[in-house]
Amino acid sequence: MTFAVEIFRLKKTYAGGVEALKGIDLTIEPGDFFALLGPNGAGKSTTISILCSLVNKSEGVVKVFGHDLDTERNWVKMQIGVVPQEFNFNQFEPVEEVVINQGGFYGLTRQKARARSALLLKQLGLWDKRKTMSRQLSGGMKRRLMIARALVHEPRLLILDEPTAGVDIELRRGMWQFLSDINAAGTTIILTTHYLEEAEQLCRNIAIINEGRIIKHTNMRDLLNTVAQETFVLYCNRPIGSMPIIPAADARIIEPFVLEVDLVQGQSLSDVFEVLRGHGIEVLRMKNKTNRLEELFLKLVNQSNEASQ
Ligand code: ADP
Numbered sequence: 001m002t003f004a005v006e007i008f009r010l011k012k013t014y015a016g017g018v019e020a021l022k023g024i025d026l027t028i029e030p031g032d033f034f035a036l037l038g039p040n041g042a043g044k045s046t047t048i049s050i051l052c053s054l055v056n057k058s059e060g061v062v063k064v065f066g067h068d069l070d071t072e073r074n075w076v077k078m079q080i081g082v083v084p085q086e087f088n089f090n091q092f093e094p095v096e097e098v099v100i101n102q103g104g105f106y107g108l109t110r111q112k113a114r115a116r117s118a119l120l121l122k123q124l125g126l127w128d129k130r131k132t133m134s135r136q137l138s139g140g141m142k143r144r145l146m147i148a149r150a151l152v153h154e155p156r157l158l159i160l161d162e163p164t165a166g167v168d169i170e171l172r173r174g175m176w177q178f179l180s181d182i183n184a185a186g187t188t189i190i191l192t193t194h195y196l197e198e199a200e201q202l203c204r205n206i207a208i209i210n211e212g213r214i215i216k217h218t219n220m221r222d223l224l225n226t227v228a229q230e231t232f233v234l235y236c237n238r239p240i241g242s243m244p245i246i247p248a249a250d251a252r253i254i255e256p257f258v259l260e261v262d263l264v265q266g267q268s269l270s271d272v273f274e275v276l277r278g279h280g281i282e283v284l285r286m287k288n289k290t291n292r293l294e295e296l297f298l299k300l301v302n303q304s305n306e307a308s309q
Contacts, residue, residue, distance in 0.1 A: 002066040004030040004157055004188040005051065010060035012046050012212075020046040022212040023060070028190060028205070030065070030156075033183045035199035035220075036192045038209035039301060044192040045085070047209070048159050051190075052082045065156065078106065081150035083160040087142045089149060091135035095126055098134055099148050106153035113152060120148040124178060140171040147175075151182070158182070160191040164198060176202055196293040200224070208300055215304040224292055231289035232269065234259040237282040245275070260289065 005028040012021040020043045028034045036044050049055035050062060053073055062069040064076045089098045096117050103113025121127045124144040129137060134145060143163065150158060163179070164172045172195075180202065183189050193199055199206060199220070206223060208216040216223070239256035249272055250262040261272055273283055 001029070003027045003063070004032065004065060005190070006061075006063040006066075007047075008061040010047070010050065010062060011058045012043075012050065012055065013058045020212055021050075021057075024209070024212070024214045026207055026214060026217065028188065030188055031183070031186060032188055032190075032205055033180075033203045034188075034190045035203035035206045036190060036209060037196065037199055037206060037297065038192075041211075042209045043212045044209055045161055048082070048161055048190065048192065052080055052159060053077055054082075054084075078153065079156045081153065081155035081158045083143075083146045083150045083158070083163060085161045085165060087146065089134055089142075089145065091133070093134055094131050095134050095137070095145055096121060096130040098145060099152050102149045103152040108153060116152045116154070117148070120151055124148050125174070140167045143167055144175065147178070151187075155187070157188045157190070160189070162193060163191055164193070164195060172198075196291050196297060200291070200293050208297060210301050210304050211308070213304070215300055223296065226296065229262050229264050230292055232261050232263065233287050233289050234261060234272075234276075234283045235285045236276070237284050238280070240279075240281060 005026065007024060007026040009023045009025065010021050011019070011023050013019050024043070024047065026047075036047065038044050046055060050057045051064070051069075053069070053076070064079055067075050067079075069076050093101070096114075099117035099120060100110070100113045103116055104110070108116065117130075118127070121130055124147060126141060126144055126148065129141065134142065137145060143165075147160070147163070150160075158179075160179075164175060167175060176198070179189060179191075191198075191203070203220055205219050206216070207214050233254075236257050236259060240253050240259060249267055251272070252260050254260050259276075261269075263269065263272075269286075276283060
């Protein structure tokens with residue numbers, strides 16, 4: 001199979017001597033929705049900046065859809081759309097000009113660029129703003145403009161660095177839907193994120209990077225399955241006087257109406273509901289106490305830090 005991205009022993013040492021990448025291997029399949037996760041300074045931006053030719057690598061091999069970055073840089077650039085963290089469009093251009101002009105950089109005719117721009121601005125909810133000076137857009141709109149601009153030349157690979165940073169919850173969900181749709185239509189997507197929920201919702205495969213090394217490279221489902229225990233908070237319809245015995249689950253009353261239940265893998269919440277119902281208690285609402293991915297992430301990073309000490 002030809003991978004969308006194939007990275008082999010990639011190293012980056014910045015001029016000041018910081019070893020941002022210490023030899024990473026990574027493969028991403030075509031059509032994947034891939035998350036690159038890691039704490040600040042882990043090397044995520046460096047990795048994607050190398051992919052996008054914004055930063056030169058020190059060592060290693062990078063291939064995009066089978067083409068080597070060293071020998072076919074321009075071809076590789078044409079396959080990639082990138083949405084960096086900072087707003088780097090011309091703030092004094094109207095919205096549609098930002099997108100259309102970018103099409104020009106990639107060799108699209110004005111007519112083609114205009115058509116692509118119209119389509120993308122409509123899909124991203126910016127059509128009404130097409131004549132607005134881009135400086136005047138809200139943060140969330142600017143982020144969407146960056147995405148429209150990145151997609152104007154129909155790249156096969158879209159790379160987003162923290163796409164929903166500064167975007168409010170409602171808009172974030174809209175953006176997730178848009179990204180899921182273009183992924184379903186065939187675009188390979190890589191994103192870096194601090195929002196672990198985002199990776200959990202969107203991504204099929206994941207690499208966790210820490211201190212310039214990949215410490216986990218797996219699919220999201222397997223990763224989540226490795227989390228031994230999950231804690232749920234259950235909000236009940238009446239005060240729970242004394243704790244009903246729930247077989248095989250560890251449960252505690254934390255407020256008169258609120259229960260906390262630990263479940264290990266294989267245990268089902270419906271058993272808990274049944275026991276409670278037997279005591280005349282209905283669960284009105286529930287939530288995960290912690291994000292499983294977040295827990296796992298902390299565990300992996302700690303393990304990796306201990307191992308390197
Ligand atoms: P992340 O995106 O995971 O937060 P980065 O790739 O931005 O991590 O940074 C990795 C490391 O490289 C950090 O120690 C950071 O300080 C350093 N670094 C990033 N960019 C530069 C640069 N232009 N010059 C020197 N050091 C840099």
